[in-house]
Amino acid sequence: xxxxxxxxxxxxxxxxxxxxxxxxxxxxxxxxxxxxxxxxxxxxxxxxxxxxxxxxxxxxxxxxxxxxxxxxxxxxxxxxxxxxxxxxxxxxxxxxxxxxxxxxxxxxxxxxxxxxxxxxxxxxxxxxxxxxxxxxxxxxxxxxxxxxxxxxxxxxxxxxxxxxxxxxxxxxxxxxxxxxxxxxxxxxxxxxxxxxxxxxxxxxxxxxxxxxxxxxxxxxxxxxxxxxxxxxxxxxxxxxxxxxxxxxxxxx
Numbered sequence: 001x002x003x004x005x006x007x008x009x010x011x012x013x014x015x016x017x018x019x020x021x022x023x024x025x026x027x028x029x030x031x032x033x034x035x036x037x038x039x040x041x042x043x044x045x046x047x048x049x050x051x052x053x054x055x056x057x058x059x060x061x062x063x064x065x066x067x068x069x070x071x072x073x074x075x076x077x078x079x080x081x082x083x084x085x086x087x088x089x090x091x092x093x094x095x096x097x098x099x100x101x102x103x104x105x106x107x108x109x110x111x112x113x114x115x116x117x118x119x120x121x122x123x124x125x126x127x128x129x130x131x132x133x134x135x136x137x138x139x140x141x142x143x144x145x146x147x148x149x150x151x152x153x154x155x156x157x158x159x160x161x162x163x164x165x166x167x168x169x170x171x172x173x174x175x176x177x178x179x180x181x182x183x184x185x186x187x188x189x190x191x192x193x194x195x196x197x198x199x200x201x202x203x204x205x206x207x208x209x210x211x212x213x214x215x216x217x218x219x220x221x222x223x224x225x226x227x228x229x230x231x232x233x234x235x236x237x238x239x240x241x242x243x244x245x246x247x248x249x250x251x252x
Contacts, residue, residue, distance in 0.1 A: 012053040022050035032057050051228045062218050076203045113171035
């Protein structure tokens with residue numbers, strides 16, 4: 001394209017003007033050029049449009065970019081709101097749920113398991129065994145109801161173990177139920193978090209891939225529009241100054 005300033009005609013009103021007072025369609029961005037071609041079917045890439053008429057298309061393009069970004073953001077926000085609203089699963093307090101359903105037997109099994117797995121139980125059990133064996137081995141106070149090899153003691157320990165084992169297993173079943181409820185809560189929390197993260201990632205992708213480039217394009221168009229407005233103001237001041245000079249010359 002010839003860079004020298006020459007006279008051309010505007011595509012819109014067919015008025016003659018200088019080539020530095022507007023742009024050729026091939027110099028414009030694709031969306032703005034397509035918008036001009038949509039309004040004027042005879043327009044070509046070599047057609048010229050003045051800055052005055054081009055301003056309308058630039059403003060419309062800025063509005064379209066802003067509205068498109070706003071609609072996309074609203075769409076993503078609606079998805080996030082719907083995901084939060086549709087998740088009707090209530091996170092359960094496992095301890096409260098189990099505590100409310102405890103029977104007397106389950107409370108006893110929990111207490112036995114808790115005491116049977118503690119150091120005080122071990123110390124008490126050791127002391128009882130030692131006392132039992134000392135009394136029966138040394139026949140203290142004339143007591144000798146279970147002589148060595150302490151068959152009665154073995155029978156007592158076997159019975160105690162037989163009874164204690166299922167009681168502890170009942171408590172372990174309670175622990176397994178607690179773990180199951182914990183896993184169920186964790187599953188729903190993770191599922192909900194994953195859904196929300198996907199929507200947030202989609203929003204971030206929209207911001208980085210669409211909205212930020214659009215913002216930069218809008219700023220660029222705003223600067224171009226401001227530059228053209230400044231140029232128009234400068235021309236008006238120059239014409240005003242020329243008119244004032246002519247008036248002064250007529251008065252003189």
